Amino acid sequence: MxxxxxxxxxxxxxxxxxxxxxxxxxxxxxxxxxxxxxxxxxxxxxxxxxRPRSPDLTIYRPQITMVASGLHRITGVAIGGAFYAAALVYLLHPIYPAIDSAHLIDFFHGLPTLAKGSLKALVAFPLTYHSFNGIRHLMWDVGKGLTIKGVYVSGYAVFAATAVATLYLAFGL
Incomplete structure (x- = not known):
């Protein structure tokens, strides 16, 4: 053959x-x-x-796209966790009557001004960032700003808007 x-x-x-x-x-x-x-x-x-190992994140230079994506996920988890924790605290009200809105307002009112502002900033940052970045994602869903330049401009705009809104909510009100 x-x-x-x-x-x-x-x-x-x-x-x-x-x-x-x-x-x-x-x-x-x-x-x-x-x-x-x-x-x-x-x-x-x-x-x-x-076996060859896949590269770790530490070898990459941080880019705004990478940071914005990770921060969006982290703030989403933080907001969800905070809402669950707050709901559980209010569920404990029948067992611990001191946990109600009036007592929490009195506690917060007694804090120093810097502590109040810091706590408000801690709450305001994830809410504002996640909201502004969510709007950015909705813009992408309709096809706006999908160029490299558009992605970077909208990313910096989200960070700037977050900084301004967080400072205003934490110390301006």
């Missing part, structure tokens, strides 16, 4: 094992050996150490 048959082709046509051995030769291409469980685990760990 003057052609070279692939093993998958020979299996597909159902060629006899004797003919396969004649066409492919009697060489074994793979050798195997039996390993016990401990040796198998050691071999697997050795192979895992030799």
């Amino acid at each position: 003057s052609f070279i048959a692939r093993p998958s082709l020979l299996r597909a046509v159902g060629t006899a094992p004797a003919l396969r051995a004649t066409l492919l030769g009697s060489r074994r291409f793979v050798s195997t050996e039996k390993l016990n469980e401990l040796e198998n685990l050691k071999l697997l760990n050795t192979q895992r150490l030799a």
